Amino acid sequence: MIVEHHHFIIYKPYGYLSQFGSRDSKQQSKRFLGDLNDFPEGIMAIGRLDEKSEGLLLLTTDGKMSDYINSQKVEKEYYALVDGDISEESILQLQKGVEIGFDGKKYKTKPCKAFKLKVAPQLPERSKKIRDARHGPVSWVSITLSEGKFRQVRKMTSAVGFPTLRLVRVRVGAILLGRMYVGEVKEVASFDV
Incomplete structure (x- = not known):
């Protein structure tokens, strides 16, 4: 059947x-x-x-x-709006892997692709308003992972000093x-x- x-x-x-x-x-x-x-x-x-x-x-x-x-064979790409003007140093840290908490233990994320977006992505407005650039600088970053721990992207951006304000998954594989x-x-x- x-x-x-x-x-x-x-x-x-x-x-x-x-x-x-x-x-x-x-x-x-x-x-x-x-x-x-x-x-x-x-x-x-x-x-x-x-x-x-x-x-x-x-x-x-x-x-x-x-x-x-x-x-871990299929990549997932996320756009994260972060609080602050994310630095190249922080992008490099994300790329190499950062230490986050997972299941009550420390976990080092696997190397990933990450870069700052030069232009804000064209996304629909979110139903709940978020803090914007009027209240201090914000920036968008692309992060592509082949792993997926609980709230991983949010934990990663916080670990480098730039908390996530909005997170949108934009790609799964192709x-x-x-x-x-x-x-x-x-x-x-x-x-x-």
Whole structure:
């Protein structure tokens, strides 16, 4: 019997949990991915974006596909708006790897690609306002990882002295966020990562 899998590309909005959950009393006000679309049974998020992060998220009913994309073979690129004018020295530290806390222990991140964006990316406005340049300098940085620890990008930018104000995943492998709008859901035949 051939199992037909379903695959979706979505722009996860700020304030949504990367899960399909039943609301318990503590989560009455939480918003879940299932609030965006009527997804098929057995759907799962490939990787996660925390509640305050947004951008490209892949969903599938295919566990093997999920495992492959979550593996360290597939790069994930993020744009982070950071507090302050990030220095070249800090970019070099990010590239080499920095020490962050993970599961109560110190963890050194793997070398990654990182660079300061010369021009702010063209992204949809976020639903919740964020501090902008009127309150001091901000800068955008691109960080591409092949690993994905809990809140890793946020912890990395904080470790070099530039806390993240906004975080958007813009690429998974060869799949780009592009001009998708916030909350957009696209069903695709397969993932070409």
